[in-house]
Amino acid sequence: MKFVTFSANGVQHVGALDGTQVVDLTAAGIADTMLSLIVGGDAMLAKARSAVAGPGPRLDLAKVQLKAPVKPGKVLCSGFNYLSHLNENPTAVKPDYPLFFAKVSTAIAGPEDEIEAPKATEQLDYEVEFSVVIGKRLTRPSEAEVMPAIFGYTLLNDVSARDVQFDNNQITTGKNFDRFAPIGPCIVTTDEMPNPDSVTLKTRLNGRTLQDGNTNEWLFSLPRLVSYLAGIMTLEPGDIVTTGTPAGVGYFQKPQVYMKPGDVIEIEAEGIGVLRNRIVAQGAL
Secondary structure (H helix, E strand, O other): OEEEEEEEOOEEEEEEEEOOEEEEOOOOOOOOOHHHHHHOHHHHHHHHHHHHHOOOOEEEHHHOEEEOOOOOOOEEEEEOOEHHHHHHOOOOOOOOOOEEEEEOHHHEEOOOOEEEEOOOOOOEEOOEEEEEEEOOOEOOOOHHHOHHHEEEEEEEEOOEEHHHHOOOOOHHHHOOOOOOEEEEEEEEEHHHOOOOOOOEEEEEEOOEEEEEEEHHHEOOOHHHHHHHHHOOOOEOOOOEEEOOOOOOOHHHOOOOOOOOOOOEEEEEEOOOEEEEEEEEEOOOO
16 A cells, blocks of 8 residues: 555645545544554555545545655665665765665655755755655664564655755764755655565666666665664654665765755655655745
8 A cells, every 4th residue: 555644724634545536534533643544564555555545535636735645753765775776976885784874854855845955055955765764663673574574665765955964973973954855746656666685776867867776785684674774773653763775875976966946856766756846945835
């Protein structure tokens, strides 16, 4: 199934996609938030399936505003997990273990949300990231315990201010301006994506394709990534773990390519869809 958080008449609801319609799971009395849907597990998923199969309340997808599908407690992003991205960086060394950094809650944005280009940067970059939504609490799991604990998959654009990021290795500040973590457009449950390690990913800036990769490039598998991370910190339902980005980020284009006000950035994954955002000047929001 594909789940979304959407706004209708100024109120946020949870829905399930059914073609060009959204089945309103909140109006049906099933789930008020995406987190409650995730925590509800198999029983909640069964109710959602029944609502989609029946005459439950429906809205035209074109008439609702999609939001970030979930409000994660934590967003942990994987660095250098694609062979092509490793190879495009002349100074990079293949890591011996997964590398991670965090995105904070104020960086979260949704589909079609505008992203400010901060005056503090002249190098506003993009990264398409296939991402995992945690479904069950994980503390020091084995790799075999990881996949049953994943609720589904979504996309995250790891927007980055490269000149800030690389100034004395300020990765936290360079990655966490407001709205630097658009998420969406939906969450796809794991049963609909049985092969997450073979998914095509693309990034388009104003229609020009700049990233075109596949998750089959991963250096570390999903079980390895998540078990390593959850061996350090407990992962909770709704947390998001990204899997890195393939080659083609703006910093390593020749010549370099950066986002600027007026640009439209789209990231896409087969089976999930397109996450689109427009860049605006600082102060425009």
